[in-house]
Amino acid sequence: MLHNYPNIENIKIAHELIKPFIHRTPVLKSNLINEIAGCEIYFKCENFQKVGAFKFRGATHAILTLSEDEKRNGVATHSSGNHAAALALAARMNGIKAYIVMPNNSPEVKKKAVAGYGAEITYCQPTLAARESTLETIVNKTGATMVHPYNNYKVICGQGTAAIELLEEKPYLDVVVAPVGGGGLLSGTAIASKGVNSNIKVIAAEPEYANDAYQSFKQKKFVPSLKPNTIADGLLTSLGDKTFEIILDKVDDIYTVSEVQIIEAMRLIWERMKIIIEPSSAVALAGVLANKDFFKNKKVGIIISGGNVELSKLGDLFK
């Protein structure tokens, strides 16, 4: 089950399964932002999700669909960010062991969060090679199931449940916009949105300085993320083969935005809506504001991906 390319039914089943464990996050709007944007925007606020990000949906789904044998051996992943915290909490809520490999330069606040959820952390050098080899050693020793942060159909189905909820409340949307990093949120969103209504346009937004998904999409061949450099630190990763296939199939277009546009969009949401979103979440609104002609007078859903920000770094952000 779910070893194949998922469809809307898989996402609906995932939604029923994870419902008791997740928050149903609110859908918010701002008249002032609508005036500025020239369209009608509905924000699906996954910054209010458990662990502060949509990642908790995919991690929960991956854990709930383990076999009993797999549950006994636990789950494992390498991550310095929201996926680590999401998997750790989802595991704890289900009485399952979580092994998390974290680069030793991860922010203290993330290390603390993951440890606080009772996961077993192994620190390694901050390189992809060290992360992967450390994880392999742990998986070999423990028999834990590896849960990839995005290139995993169960995770993708979990992430798609945010769009399901958004479209339950606002079925008349013309466009749904999501940010793209590894592509888990985007591919789940695309399958869900097109499955609900094939006329809905699905647009991705990506930082100019981490535009591997844009390049891959336009060239129709995989282009890795090389030296990405953006304030939107949740969007640094390359697509996976599974997410890339879905994105090529289902996504209508990818827009890129500058760092200045990301910060301006983030400031707008903070100031006008009084909610805390992380820079990666602002990329979608930045994409709308940079393409007003396309969005003009449309009903637009935006997935706000998360709200985890290091407060001590804010001074540099809003100078």
Added chain:
Amino acid sequence: MLHNYPNIENIKIAHELIKPFIHRTPVLKSNLINEIAGCEIYFKCENFQKVGAFKFRGATHAILTLSEDEKRNGVATHSSGNHAAALALAARMNGIKAYIVMPNNSPEVKKKAVAGYGAEITYCQPTLAARESTLETIVNKTGATMVHPYNNYKVICGQGTAAIELLEEKPYLDVVVAPVGGGGLLSGTAIASKGVNSNIKVIAAEPEYANDAYQSFKQKKFVPSLKPNTIADGLLTSLGDKTFEIILDKVDDIYTVSEVQIIEAMRLIWERMKIIIEPSSAVALAGVLANKDFFKNKKVGIIISGGNVELSKLGDLFK
């Protein structure tokens, strides 16, 4: 009407009157903050109110209760903060002229907001004397009605409507906590809460370095705010004679909190709830966290007064 000490009926009438103009703000809770605090807290989120603060309630009520003659001549006030923006917007929504006296050192963002709402701004030297004399000149010339930011029964009734909404949703609260500056929010909250249920305790929280309400309350005589110095810049003002009388009558206690406690409470709300509140709003939670024995296992309502923060100053805040 409303030239006398108000009661719960006055506040309920005010609520019906202003309902079509205000946002009904959400009541939020955080399991994590409840664990830390050892009690069950419900946050009434006036940071999501129009103009980003509860002040819009009182200003709207003051405007809606003007006579037709008074409406023709407009309203006037002096303020560098949320009350100016609130009165300007409430006036514009009702087709009434607003004259706002602002000290010339007011933050640019506040000047812009007030101007954006179409108010006529007169700048003056940043002293209380200059503000009052400039306002007097304008009132004499235009016949506008002066709307004091807090020492005004109509304004007090408007501010009390937030507690009415909170108690409609959570009628079983044991305690309601509000911050105190000039006392408009606190006195409205106290009349409303005691009116709904005389067993509800009403507690105020105030910065240690602006503790004039605490001093006045304990000594049972008016003590002005002398050189207040706190990050909670909405709480710098002294009580008025009307608010002081109500507070002496209805408030059970006033707790003071340190600057460090205010910042810690603010950080907690930002990080855990992902909502933006201004430092003045954090004072109430700080008061709860600093008095855990009193609040232990109680059901506590907290009025989050506003969410207007200068983002460029955040770096200094969360170092």
